[in-house]
Amino acid sequence: xxxxxxxxxxxxSLLFLVSxxxxxxxxxxxxxxxxxxxxxxxSIELFDDLDILFIGNSYTYAGINPEIFDKxxxxxxxxxxxxxxxxxxxxxxxDYFKRTRxxxxxxxxxxxxxxxxxxxxxxxxYPMHRYLKYPVSNENIILKYGKPGKYPGMLxxxxxxGFTNLILKNKNKMLQNFDxxxxxxxxxxxxxxxxxxxxxxxxxxxxxxxxxLDMKDLDKLLALANLLKHQGIEVVFYELPANxxxxxxxxxxxxxxxxxVNSINNQFAVFRSNIELEQKYYRDLDHLNVFGxxxxxxxxxxxxxxxxxxxxxxxxxxTY
Numbered sequence: 209x210x211x212x213x214x215x216x217x218x219x220x221s222l223l224f225l226v227s228x229x230x231x232x233x234x235x236x237x238x239x240x241x242x243x244x245x246x247x248x249x250x251s252i253e254l255f256d257d258l259d260i261l262f263i264g265n266s267y268t269y270a271g272i273n274p275e276i277f278d279k280x281x282x283x284x285x286x287x288x289x290x291x292x293x294x295x296x297x298x299x300x301x302x303d304y305f306k307r308t309r310x311x312x313x314x315x316x317x318x319x320x321x322x323x324x325x326x327x328x329x330x331x332x333x334y335p336m337h338r339y340l341k342y343p344v345s346n347e348n349i350i351l352k353y354g355k356p357g358k359y360p361g362m363l364x365x366x367x368x369x370g371f372t373n374l375i376l377k378n379k380n381k382m383l384q385n386f387d388x389x390x391x392x393x394x395x396x397x398x399x400x401x402x403x404x405x406x407x408x409x410x411x412x413x414x415x416x417x418x419x420x421l422d423m424k425d426l427d428k429l430l431a432l433a434n435l436l437k438h439q440g441i442e443v444v445f446y447e448l449p450a451n452x453x454x455x456x457x458x459x460x461x462x463x464x465x466x467x468x469v470n471s472i473n474n475q476f477a478v479f480r481s482n483i484e485l486e487q488k489y490y491r492d493l494d495h496l497n498v499f500g501x502x503x504x505x506x507x508x509x510x511x512x513x514x515x516x517x518x519x520x521x522x523x524x525x526x527t528y
Contacts, residue, residue, distance in 0.1 A: 233370035235338040247388045255285040257310040264318025265292040271448045271496040274392035276505035286393030293328030294428040295353045303340040314442035332361030399491040413456035421464040446479040453494040
């Protein structure tokens with residue numbers, strides 16, 4: 209029996225090591241992978257010395273259009289990454305600062321109920337840590353950010369991707385997503401929401417009803433914001449219109465979120481658009497389309513004090 213258990217142990221240990229080895233090839237397609245999240249991260253070094261860097265999730269890459277800021281002489285980049293929350297923010301910014309020569313004058317950080325939910329920071333579905341300029345292992349992600357329950361999914365994702373990359377290694381071509389680069393991270397989408405789209409996507413948010421907001425995430429965000437501030441970077445938090453998003457959360461969750469935002473607002477500026485947008489400005493239940501993004505981008509600019517081609521929020525610790 210003892211010998212059998214030893215053999216079983218060595219078998220699974222060998223299986224794990226082989227899986228790890230194959231999984232280590234999960235990011236060798238970083239030069240030709242056309243996924244817009246990957247291209248957005250890998251292209252950031254092309255845009256140095258920014259006036260504003262926007263950080264956020266898919267609401268950001270769908271809702272902030274750098275081309276609008278270009279008209280006012282403002283150099284911006286949209287670093288929105290799908291499912292990004294406080295942990296993604298920290299990871300992506302750490303990689304960003306290793307790759308740029310000149311820090312941005314200001315960083316605007318997305319606030320939304322969804323960035324504190326179970327839908328945020330999905331390492332398994334969106335393994336951006338493996339596609340950074342300086343990749344981070346699955347194990348180090350778990351050690352730094354916790355959530356060990358995510359590890360099996362992360363390991364499986366790496367194994368599948370590594371195997372695929374090895375099989376197709378010599379068959380792939382260089383496939384840059386130049387649209388993302390040309391648009392400075394913005395994801396162009398002129399779709400207008402319909403009733404069919406509402407019905408199709410509603411199930412994606414069903415788990416939000418059971419979410420509880422962890423106030424530890426507030427500490428993470430404030431620690432990150434204060435670190436940026438100490439580096440001489442102006443930090444502004446912002447919210448974006450999100451159509452029907454709030455209907456998927458409980459009133460208790462939204463009340464906790466409101467308190468969290470107020471706590472942040474005690475130390476940093478928080479931009480909130482006061483514009484009520486019609487349905488034609490959304491592409492789905494919670495994302496702006498290109499027409500909505502233009503309105504909101506112009507709205508942000510209107511709250512900036514433009515001086516000599518540069519913009520700054522006039523005061524901090526207030527809501528716009």
